[in-house]
Amino acid sequence: MTAVGGVTQPRGATRWLLRANTWLVYGFFYAPIVLLVVFSFSGNRNVGVWGGFTLDWYRDFASDGNVQGALRNSIQIAVASTVVSVVLGTAAALALERFTFRGRQVFDALLYLPIIIPDVTMAVMMLLFFAQAAELLGFSKGFGTITLSHIAFNISFVSVVVRARLAGMDDRLEEAARDLYATRWQAFRHVTLPLIMPGVAGGALLAFTLSLDDVVITQFVTGPGWTTLPVYVFGLIRKGVTPLINAVSVVMLLASMALVALSLATQRVRGGQDAIDARVGPDQGLP
Amino acid sequence: MTGTLPPVDVAPPEVEEDAAPATPEFEAASLRQERRRGLLMALPAYGYLVLFFALPLLIVVVYSFATRNRFGGTDLSGWNIDSYRRLGEPLVRDILFRSVALAVITTVICLVVAYPFAYYMATRSEAVRNLMLVFVMIPFWTNFLVRNFAWRVILGTDGPLSQVTEAVGIGETRLLFTQTAVVLGLVYGFLPFMVLPLYADIERIDGRLLEASRDLYATGAQSFRHVLLPLSMPGVIAGSILVFIPSLGAYVTPEILGGAKTTLLGGYIVTQFLTARNWPFGASLSFVLMAVMLTATIVYFRKGGRTL
Amino acid sequence: MTAAVEITGVSKRFGDVVAVDDIDLRIDDGEFFALLGPSGCGKTTTLRMIAGLDFPTTGSLKIFGHEVGTLPPNKRPVNTVFQNYALFPHMNVLDNVAFGLRMQGTDKATARSAATAAIGLVRLDGMERRRPAQLSGGQQQRVALARALVNEPKVLLLDEPLGALDLKLRQEMQGELKSLQRELGVSFVFVTHDQEEALTMSDRIAVMDEGRLLQIGTPEEIYERPVNRFVADFIGQTNLLEGTVEDGATVCLVNGARVAARSDLTAGTRIALSIRPERATIHHRDHGTGPDAGSAVDGEVVAVTYLGNALVHRVKLDWMEIEVREANDPDRPRFAVGDPVTVAWDPSAAALVADR
Numbered sequence: 001m002t003a004v005g006g007v008t009q010p011r012g013a014t015r016w017l018l019r020a021n022t023w024l025v026y027g028f029f030y031a032p033i034v035l036l037v038v039f040s041f042s043g044n045r046n047v048g049v050w051g052g053f054t055l056d057w058y059r060d061f062a063s064d065g066n067v068q069g070a071l072r073n074s075i076q077i078a079v080a081s082t083v084v085s086v087v088l089g090t091a092a093a094l095a096l097e098r099f100t101f102r103g104r105q106v107f108d109a110l111l112y113l114p115i116i117i118p119d120v121t122m123a124v125m126m127l128l129f130f131a132q133a134a135e136l137l138g139f140s141k142g143f144g145t146i147t148l149s150h151i152a153f154n155i156s157f158v159s160v161v162v163r164a165r166l167a168g169m170d171d172r173l174e175e176a177a178r179d180l181y182a183t184r185w186q187a188f189r190h191v192t193l194p195l196i197m198p199g200v201a202g203g204a205l206l207a208f209t210l211s212l213d214d215v216v217i218t219q220f221v222t223g224p225g226w227t228t229l230p231v232y233v234f235g236l237i238r239k240g241v242t243p244l245i246n247a248v249s250v251v252m253l254l255a256s257m258a259l260v261a262l263s264l265a266t267q268r269v270r271g272g273q274d275a276i277d278a279r280v281g282p283d284q285g286l287p
Numbered sequence: 288m289t290g291t292l293p294p295v296d297v298a299p300p301e302v303e304e305d306a307a308p309a310t311p312e313f314e315a316a317s318l319r320q321e322r323r324r325g326l327l328m329a330l331p332a333y334g335y336l337v338l339f340f341a342l343p344l345l346i347v348v349v350y351s352f353a354t355r356n357r358f359g360g361t362d363l364s365g366w367n368i369d370s371y372r373r374l375g376e377p378l379v380r381d382i383l384f385r386s387v388a389l390a391v392i393t394t395v396i397c398l399v400v401a402y403p404f405a406y407y408m409a410t411r412s413e414a415v416r417n418l419m420l421v422f423v424m425i426p427f428w429t430n431f432l433v434r435n436f437a438w439r440v441i442l443g444t445d446g447p448l449s450q451v452t453e454a455v456g457i458g459e460t461r462l463l464f465t466q467t468a469v470v471l472g473l474v475y476g477f478l479p480f481m482v483l484p485l486y487a488d489i490e491r492i493d494g495r496l497l498e499a500s501r502d503l504y505a506t507g508a509q510s511f512r513h514v515l516l517p518l519s520m521p522g523v524i525a526g527s528i529l530v531f532i533p534s535l536g537a538y539v540t541p542e543i544l545g546g547a548k549t550t551l552l553g554g555y556i557v558t559q560f561l562t563a564r565n566w567p568f569g570a571s572l573s574f575v576l577m578a579v580m581l582t583a584t585i586v587y588f589r590k591g592g593r594t595l
Numbered sequence: 596m597t598a599a600v601e602i603t604g605v606s607k608r609f610g611d612v613v614a615v616d617d618i619d620l621r622i623d624d625g626e627f628f629a630l631l632g633p634s635g636c637g638k639t640t641t642l643r644m645i646a647g648l649d650f651p652t653t654g655s656l657k658i659f660g661h662e663v664g665t666l667p668p669n670k671r672p673v674n675t676v677f678q679n680y681a682l683f684p685h686m687n688v689l690d691n692v693a694f695g696l697r698m699q700g701t702d703k704a705t706a707r708s709a710a711t712a713a714i715g716l717v718r719l720d721g722m723e724r725r726r727p728a729q730l731s732g733g734q735q736q737r738v739a740l741a742r743a744l745v746n747e748p749k750v751l752l753l754d755e756p757l758g759a760l761d762l763k764l765r766q767e768m769q770g771e772l773k774s775l776q777r778e779l780g781v782s783f784v785f786v787t788h789d790q791e792e793a794l795t796m797s798d799r800i801a802v803m804d805e806g807r808l809l810q811i812g813t814p815e816e817i818y819e820r821p822v823n824r825f826v827a828d829f830i831g832q833t834n835l836l837e838g839t840v841e842d843g844a845t846v847c848l849v850n851g852a853r854v855a856a857r858s859d860l861t862a863g864t865r866i867a868l869s870i871r872p873e874r875a876t877i878h879h880r881d882h883g884t885g886p887d888a889g890s891a892v893d894g895e896v897v898a899v900t901y902l903g904n905a906l907v908h909r910v911k912l913d914w915m916e917i918e919v920r921e922a923n924d925p926d927r928p929r930f931a932v933g934d935p936v937t938v939a940w941d942p943s944a945a946a947l948v949a950d951r
Contacts, residue, residue: 014507018407022419025404028475029426032437035447039440047439048446092332099325107329110336113344116584117577118536120553121347124573127560128350129343152339155332175648176681178668180695180742181300190694194685213430216538220560230432237436237543246440249433256429263428264421299747300672300699302661309605309651309664317650317665 033253040246047241057247067248070232077143077218077228078211081150086204088151089158090196096159097166098174114153115160122153123220130221141223149221150211157210158203165199198266205263209256344577350570359564370571379555383575386552389466390534393473397481397530398523400474405485405522406515409492420486427479435543438472439463442544464546472540477533481526488522489515528587532580552576597660599624599750599782600645605654605664607640614640615651616806622750622784622799624659627776629793630786632803633829638786639678641803642752645784647671659749669698674743676753680735682727688714688738689723695746713745714738716775733764740772744779751776753785757792769796790830794818802826823949827869834875834917836868836892837950846947848892850913855890855942865950872920874944877908879928880935891939892917896930910938 040058044051061067095101096108114122126149130141173195177187215230222231229252236245307313354365373379408419426434441448442463452460462468492515500510516523538553545551550558552572559569602620606613615637622628630638643649644656647668656664663671674695683691689710696706714723717737727735736756743751756772757765773796776783787793793800794814801811802825810822821827824835838848839862846856846868856868880893897916898909901923908919908930919938921927930936 018403021403022407025400032441035441036437046445048443088332088335091328095325095329101322101325107333110341114340116580118532118580120536120538120556121573121577124569125343125347128346132346148339170681172677172681173683176677179646179675181669181698183669186698191683209428215432234432241439245436249436252430252433260425260428302663302672305662306665308655308662309653311652313665314650314652
């Protein structure tokens with residue numbers, strides 16, 4: 001099959017416009033990011049005005065106990081929610097792709113909802129749920145409530161990525177393993193698992209990123225001592241913009257970039273595309 | 288290929304024990320066992336989502352019919368539909384209308400910008416295509432808060448944009464805290480959601496179809512209108528839903544870039560919980576938001592959409 | 596002697612669909628056996644049931660006298676060469692081939708040396724470290740073969756083993772498979788939809804359609820004495836002239852012509868006469884040397900196709916068209932479109948087949 005326009009290239013003005021549009025879009029994507037980085041080195045207290053090169057804001061970042069604490073919280077929550085959601089999400093993906101069972105369709109739909117639900121709605125859901133649960137069981141909000149909420153949306157993202165990988169895998173390979181004297185467990189361990197590993201890794205990176213990014217849901221279910229970095233930064237921005245936020249943002253930006261690089265590296269195969277596909281769900285970081 | 292295999296230090300496979308001949312009962316039992324295995328595997332995630340997603344969803348619905356008491360708490364009694372009645376109040380109607388309008392504008396802008404972009408991307412060679420894709424992915428994976436904050440920096444008083452416009456003599460721009468700034472931030476935030484499904488669909492189209500239409504006397508515009516656009520329609524719809532839904536529920540972007548006078552649905556819901564303490568009303572607003580999302584998604588799948 | 600595979604009264608239903616309908620089949624040790632039929636005829640399901648990848652709904656399935664019908668695939672002494680091979684993409688050739696032995700608990704070193712030998716057997720020496728994706732289709736096919744054979748299965752199952760290869764390679768592999776099977780003396784059971792392949796390679800063929808076993812026999816039996824229309828039509832090309840049995844020596848064709856055909860069917864049975872295009876001869880009608888009218892029909896040439904080594908004539912009879920294929924012999928008369936001709940055959944070359 002010939003790719004679109006591999007042959008039919010528009011000519012003349014259309015072609016010129018298409019090209020201009022493309023460069024403008026990339027400019028639009030990257031100019032803000034570049035400016036943010038540049039101004040994080042600016043000596044002026046007004047964040048949008050250049051005032052000579054300085055590393056002061058990064059020094060502030062390194063010495064600010066609140067920021068450090070929030071960063072630590074974020075990472076702890078992200079790690080915990082990623083581990084749990086990878087296990088549950090992968091099992092769910094396997095169940096949906098390789099088995100039929102009662103309630104399969106309901107499960108499929110339920111698994112889809114957290115991806116498309118606006119996160120304000122999900123935040124409200126979790127707030128009311130934990131309010132009720134706390135009344136019954138008496139616990140305080142914090143690490144537990146945030147992590148449980150993050151798992152609730154991360155399971156879905158992990159399972160989407162892993163499912164895409166499983167769907168692309170020939171299920172005859174598992175049969176071949178069984179035919180070659182492998183037990184069910186051996187077939188899974190030696191054939192299925194290694195083959196879906198890029199998908200599992202991609203799902204894990206996605207879950208980790210989403211957990212690190214989340215502001216709205218976290219803000220609704222956090223408790224004393226458990227402010228995460230995005231929630232802290234969001235609070236700072238609402239109070240008034242300071243160059244410290246620039247520095248923190250650049251650090252968060254670098255973390256995101258590192259995760260992208262990692263995800264591209266772990267799955268140069270199809271998994272990378274799976275992760276993008278999965279991320280085409282509104283829950284990313286969210287407004 | 289001739290010859291025989293050398294003897295291996297392992298006995299060739301043997302049937303260890305004779306089995307029973309097949310019966311419909313055995314077949315049914317093995318099928319049941321297979322189902323049980325699947326269910327068992329799904330169960331942890333299934334149970335988790337029922338407990339931590341479906342149940343909370345139900346609680347939101349229940350709360351939306353509850354009564355707010357004088358102390359800002361909620362009495363789970365005296366069920367009524369007052370919260371839904373309030374949707375008709377002028378203030379609330381304005382907010383709903385404004386939110387929908389901004390979400391529609393955002394979606395349209397994204398579509399107009401992303402379609403030619405995705406088309407251009409799909410018509411590149413594979414290497415270029417993949418590179419372009421990576422550069423769409425990077426902002427996509429970048430922290431959403433950071434990306435919104437970047438616009439705060441750019442649009443701020445005396446910020447880079449103002450400096451440029453002043454330098455070229457148009458004068459200072461005062462975009463920050465306006466609806467325009469919110470739309471800008473939303474487009475920036477959600478453009479990749481439009482680009483990716485569009486690209487995925489356009490890339491799949493057989494280029495020879497466009498050639499065929501040109502061969503059959505179509506102009507460039509006609510072959511776009513009658514061939515390219517219909518074939519990429521699923522991507523257009525998927526992308527639009529993916530941009531529209533989060534734009535409608537947007538909270539972070541208006542909070543950072545919008546002004547006090549431009550309250551939108553997302554922010555209004557948050558207010559009901561964190562400041563106004565009117566949980567039933569907040570719950571009903573969330574439910575409306577979710578209903579819009581569900582309707583859009585169901586319509587999309589009914590119309591034959593496969594993935595979002 | 597115990598049969599390598601003995602299938603008795605086996606049926607397989609998937610929901611309401613009957614994939615395999617009460618078949619009986621006996622495959623001898625050392626036999627090259629083909630399951631032949633169009634897609635959806637149940638041949639692959641039958642193979643999968645022997646392998647253990649599907650369980651029969653009812654019936655008995657024995658391998659060398661042991662009932663295995665309800666055993667999982669890993670407990671059966673058979674191995675499969677899958678359609679499109681199903682090689683493990685994340686393992687190199689050596690580990691692919693050693694996989695079965697490893698799963699049976701053979702230690703790594705022994706498994707690897709046995710695998711190396713098997714790789715040599717299929718003439719892929721030096722390819723041990725390659726990944727399947729780095730091999731050609733033909734090489735992948737050999738790896739799949741080695742991966743199955745290294746386990747010394749009692750029966751080797753092959754699902755459309757040559758389907759993915761191009762014509763030349765396929766013909767080459769047909770010969771190799773056949774000689775490999777003879778060397779090893781193991782029964783090969785292979786599934787194919789390609790009747791020519793089945794005829795070339797097999798000792799015996801089972802023809803299936805719609806889940807039923809229609810006929811089992813040697814290639815010659817199947818070709819020369821098909822039991823019904825379907826088999827006659829599916830194996831090779833044929834002309835089917837419909838008619839009714841008149842008596843033990845005569846058949847009345849639909850146009851009323853009487854032709855000689857021996858049968859022990861009762862008078863009035865509806866049958867079809869299967870005449871292979873290469874078994875019929877064509878003659879100018881006005882020549883006095885016309886053949887015996889007892890096994891001939893008249894018609895008119897409507898098309899002549901030149902094939903180099905042969906000529907195919909399409910002849911229009913009163914009620915149908917038939918084909919006659921003759922070797923390209925310069926001494927034979929030539930025919931042109933429109934020529935009135937007589938098509939004749941040796942009565943022993945015409946097979947009487949059940950009309951349905």
